Amino acid sequence: MLKNKLVVLGVTGSIAVYKAVEICRLLMKNGARVKVIMTRAAEAFVAPLTFETITGGPVGTRMFGQVRSWDIQHISWAQEADLFLVAPATANVIGKVCQGIADDLLTTSIMAATSPVIFAPAMNREMYNNPIYQDNMEKLAARGYQFVEPGTGYLACGDEGKGRLAEPEEIVDYVIKELTMKKDFSDRKLLITAGPTREPLDPIRFFSNFSSGKMGYALAEAASRRGGQVTLISGPTNLTPPPGIRFIPVNTTLEMQEAVFDEFSRTDLVIKAAAVADYRPANPKKQKIKKEEEFLNVKLTSNPDILLELGKIKKNQILVGFAAETEDLVKNAMEKIKKKNLDFIVANDLTSPGAGFEVDTNLVKVINREGDIREFPLMTKKEVSHKILDVLSEKIKGR
Numbered sequence: 409m410l411k412n413k414l415v416v417l418g419v420t421g422s423i424a425v426y427k428a429v430e431i432c433r434l435l436m437k438n439g440a441r442v443k444v445i446m447t448r449a450a451e452a453f454v455a456p457l458t459f460e461t462i463t464g465g466p467v468g469t470r471m472f473g474q475v476r477s478w479d480i481q482h483i484s485w486a487q488e489a490d491l492f493l494v495a496p497a498t499a500n501v502i503g504k505v506c507q508g509i510a511d512d513l514l515t516t517s518i519m520a521a522t523s524p525v526i527f528a529p530a531m532n533r534e535m536y537n538n539p540i541y542q543d544n545m546e547k548l549a550a551r552g553y554q555f556v557e558p559g560t561g562y563l564a565c566g567d568e569g570k571g572r573l574a575e576p577e578e579i580v581d582y583v584i585k586e587l588t589m590k591k592d593f594s595d596r597k598l599l600i601t602a603g604p605t606r607e608p609l610d611p612i613r614f615f616s617n618f619s620s621g622k623m624g625y626a627l628a629e630a631a632s633r634r635g636g637q638v639t640l641i642s643g644p645t646n647l648t649p650p651p652g653i654r655f656i657p658v659n660t661t662l663e664m665q666e667a668v669f670d671e672f673s674r675t676d677l678v679i680k681a682a683a684v685a686d687y688r689p690a691n692p693k694k695q696k697i698k699k700e701e702e703f704l705n706v707k708l709t710s711n712p713d714i715l716l717e718l719g720k721i722k723k724n725q726i727l728v729g730f731a732a733e734t735e736d737l738v739k740n741a742m743e744k745i746k747k748k749n750l751d752f753i754v755a756n757d758l759t760s761p762g763a764g765f766e767v768d769t770n771l772v773k774v775i776n777r778e779g780d781i782r783e784f785p786l787m788t789k790k791e792v793s794h795k796i797l798d799v800l801s802e803k804i805k806g807r
């Protein structure tokens with residue numbers, strides 16, 4: 409799968425170094441050529457000889473003074489690479505790259521890399537949560553550096569929490585996807601909405617729905633990995649925004665509307681996966697509502713239909729809506745396409761097991777204005793995202 413691909417594997421000083429050995433082996437098993445660069449701290453955990461034996465080539469360790477014929481080549485490794493993977497990546501190396509510090513062979517090579525660079529972080533939970541680290545990660549992600557999210561679980565320091573290096577299979581899978589993924593959304597600007605909205609009843613209560621945001625977040629990640637410039641506008645969810653995208657959090661439908669309209673003119677493609685509340689309390693109370701009467705009447709007023717409004721003003725933008733239905737799926741979806749002036753509707757039947765809100769899978773049909781239906785089997789929301797993007801990609805080709 410990775411035949412003729414050169415992966416430069418940067419290894420930094422974390423107890424998870426032993427997993428880098430497995431990552432190196434798996435990359436090679438998939439056909440990649442691998443060249444390894446280790447930091448001095450990494451050498452304290454595993455000897456370069458281990459990687460030299462697996463790769464059958466020299467391991468880069470020192471900037472200067474290494475008595476090897478290849479030592480001038482470190483920059484050329486970085487420039488020849490099809491992909492630069494740093495696994496495990498410590499807070500230290502990420503911090504240094506973020507600040508433009510290149511004080512050893514690895515950081516120098518990363519700075520000189522012209523290929524995609526992927527970090528697979530591994531560190532203590534508190535280090536991971538430290539706002540300094542989080543800022544660095546965000547800054548690098550905004551510049552196109554990619555991150556394989558660490559796992560949660562037992563950490564070498566005895567803590568439990570987020571910071572465990574992702575599993576080697578997962579990291580290698582990410583690398584394979586990156587190297588084989590189409591970049592058919594390069595230079596396209598996508599606006600994706602996700603999650604539920606919250607409609608306040610009083611200062612501490614709200615109406616909402618069960619949307620988890622998973623579908624919209626998966627779409628945002630997939631589009632970004634396919635080269636798109638993604639802005640994700642999301643209601644409250646428990647999800648971490650995918651790296652490399654612009655994230656705008658909102659609460660209410662009115663806030664979502666404002667954010668969407670601010671972005672719309674700069675957008676090529678809008679995917680509205682958010683479960684927007686159709687109604688909101690007409691007169692949200694300024695003070696907490698007291699428990700007094702047996703019945704409480706709340707008057708609801710209709711929210712703006714954001715997608716409908718976009719349909720009225722759209723120029724060249726492609727508009728994609730989601731239709732969650734419990735009956736007459738296709739008929740209702742077609743009506744929505746017409747009413748809201750959409751290019752596509754992604755319809756999912758909420759009554760099918762494994763489809764719709766909260767779950768990790770979805771069962772969708774993508775329908776266009778002409779009524780052509782593309783039906784997909786039950787698959788993960790990540791996979792569904794790529795199927796949806798495949799359909800949209802045909803549409804934007806040549807535009």
Ligand code: C5P
Nearest residue numbers: 680681682684686712713714715729730
């Ligand atoms: O009409 P219905 O709510 O089923 O349409 C769903 C589609 O319309 C979704 O794409 C949703 O994000 C969008 N929508 C909206 N504003 C609303 C209601 C729905 O943008 N107020």
